[in-house]
Amino acid sequence: MKKKSLIALSSLSLLVGSAFLALPASAALPTVVSGQAMPSLAPMLEKVSPGVVSIDVEGSHVSKQRLPEGFRFFFGPDFPSEQVQERPFRGLGSGVIIDAKKGYVITNHHVIDGAKKITVQLSDGRALNAELIGSDQYSDIALLKLEEAKDLTAVQVADSDDLRVGDFAIAIGNPFGLGQTVTSGIISALGRSNLNLENFENFIQTDAAINSGNSGGALVNLNGELIGINTAILGPNGGNIGIGFAIPANMAKNIVDQIIEYGQVRRGRLGVHGQELTSELAEDFGYETNHGAFVSKVDKDSAADKAGVEAGDIIVSVNGKKIRSFGELRAKIGSLGAGKRVELGLIRNGREKNVTAVLNDIGQTAKAETLHEGLQGAALENYNAEGQVGVLVADVTKGSLAAASGLKKGDVIIGVGRKTIRNLGDLRKQLDGKQGTLPLNILRGSYSMYLMIR
Template sequence: MKKLGLFISAALVSSSLTLAIAPAQAKLPFSIGSQEMPSLAPMLEETTPAVVSISVKGTHEIEQQRIPEAFRFFFGNPRQQPQERPFRGLGSGVIIDADKGYIVTNNHVIDEADEIMVTLKDGRQIEATKLGSDKDSDIALLQIEADELTEIVVSDSDELRVGDFTVAIGSPFGLGQTVTSGIVSALGRSGLNIENFEDFIQTDAAINSGNSGGALVNLRGELIGINTAILGPNGGNVGIGFAIPSNMMRNLVNQIIEFGEVRRGVLGVTGLSVNGEIAKAMELETNQGGFVEQVAKDSAAEEAGIKAGDVITKVNGKRIKSFSELRGKIGSIGAGKDVKITVVTREGKERTYKVTLKKPQSPKLEAVKLHNMLDGAQLESHEDEKGVKGILVTSVAEDSPAHYIGLQANDVIIGVNRTKTNNMGELREFFKDREGLFALNVLRGNTTLYLMLR
């Protein structure tokens, strides 16, 4: 469950809503007398197999209740040990690549889970592997191995307009797949303190707990968002639901596939949202956007020419309403990517800058998170011209642990022990909670060798 204001639930779908659809946008499978009846059924028959139910099991640590000071004379002062408590959870997910078995869901659905089980619409149950996740944006990527999967078509969420019809698909309360409908109520919702990076689609499609990670689609059955949270007084639906836009999801998932994690780009500005009061005080000609208070030295923004006092009004040609929305959009774009930033300058002129986002000031090496003997190696997911997948070693620092075990630049890690690793996410998942001696299977030119990790 996620809480905000009165209540925010770990999202979504249950009740139904009557929706009048223009006949031009819906198929007409049957009629009563001479009256043709519009229906979403043909679209849903093609789309719903791409939405799955997710059940998880695991344990999390809880602190034991501390002994009050007045009673420590009788019980002493034993060291407080964290206690593990088992948990179970339910959510939803969306198949975005049938060939590779990729499923997108929310991070909070699978966070801390030891077992992730996916149930397809046809009833098949398959254990999933977590390839990577991002807590700050609440996105996670899973993978299953199965035949005859159905993937969803991902739409361009930047083309959405308030008033567009929406359909939410998921498994609320563990009831099984459920469909509800509504419209886009608002775009670019941020500042809700649900996630660290927010740029939500708001919809009035009925949404309830257990639908987190499910699909928000348009009338063509294309994915426009990942259902994430609801606003309600007691966890019930009141017609205010939030979904992560499909473009934001796609940016984040592509980074997880390539690196095994999200590597955010940094613009290098601090500021606040423009409102009437700020616009009056600064004599601005706009009442919306992100007012730039400071530009960090040697940042992407400084190199592009953005200055303190500018108001950022658009990202890649799409208007933004607040600094929070700016932060959410930039936060889903990877380091090294180019982005067009439009500003209204202090002189009142509109200018557009091409900005190449930089890495955070103190990036953590991916190798440190995998195994301490890989410290000093820069790694990235890789696929060669022959279709061989693995993890490419782009560089190895001299006298580092990775150098000590014999790892070299241009080596390709293709497995550990007898487990094949196709990307950074799979390599990280292998090392998770494992100790002991490991044999790193490395492809060096046309030669295969093993390097030992102790």
């Protein structure tokens, strides 16, 4: 079957080539008809395409398999209890340059997940090494930085909240590793969620063809502005059937801004529980349509509670922009940083009401034992005070491994070996996969010292 498909494709190419060879010069397609230029996306694409890149990753996936207890019985107690296998892989994806001066490239988390080496190929053929600045698996966004980047072209970011169903959309990426490819279509739907694709779902749906390898590429409008990051498709066997999904540009930008500032995502929390608004619920609570998020519960002392949100409210807008579902509300709030002020539009007892909430900071502290076994018992958080940055040891559990190594509450981790640590993102990167003795550069009061964490 594959052989027949390849033969048919080759024949088609040959026929097309023959047809063009047979055309006289006078038969070229016209560029002007009735005094008007023929419409074309080419001028816009000539400006935008250099800002879309191909990404080649190399890495390895580590899998662990627990061995039967009988192995330790025969080979002794020192025999490992699990078998660790490391399988190398290579992958292809796409990315978008969003800052030409700093060399920032945005892509999907799943494109670079597990990568040890990331190579970015520009549209002019240059291949550059890329450093992973940070990523967020829950929104599927990652930020790369090109090394020794010069003469780059960035894609301008549009306000994706202004999108409408029916707007034209153009997808640019690297499907199947073919190289830069452009497809066009329209916005088919907005605010898609509950697709079981990502943790925070607020997808733009488009019928512009998106295929494997397009992940992380650009979805742009007719002005050549970035409106979304192509992420997933719905189709049999991974093939395109005209249902593709992209992460809205605003959501991606919020995540990237946090990664740049903090080295990680400091996700905000509103503190509401609820469900999608049905027509029955809308009628019961005095609302005429079923667009919005129904609030069934408000957590005590949460941002929503302090703002005056109540159970039974219907949240219909965030910062003046309408929302369509509870999933969209969750995604919008989840992509905003902790401490952000958000204006919520509510329907209560059939009447409109606006309240302002300041999002709580969740995930600010890290479970240190997930970074290194020897840090078990330490609570870590980002530190930035009096010109000093690093990772603050917010607490140390008495009798823990961290305490046994001499780590104390109030210490600031400023380095691992000779590598400088600015935040939790840097610390995670330096400790990734490391075992055994760990030399931490600690700032304790005004003194700098090294602690050996085991």
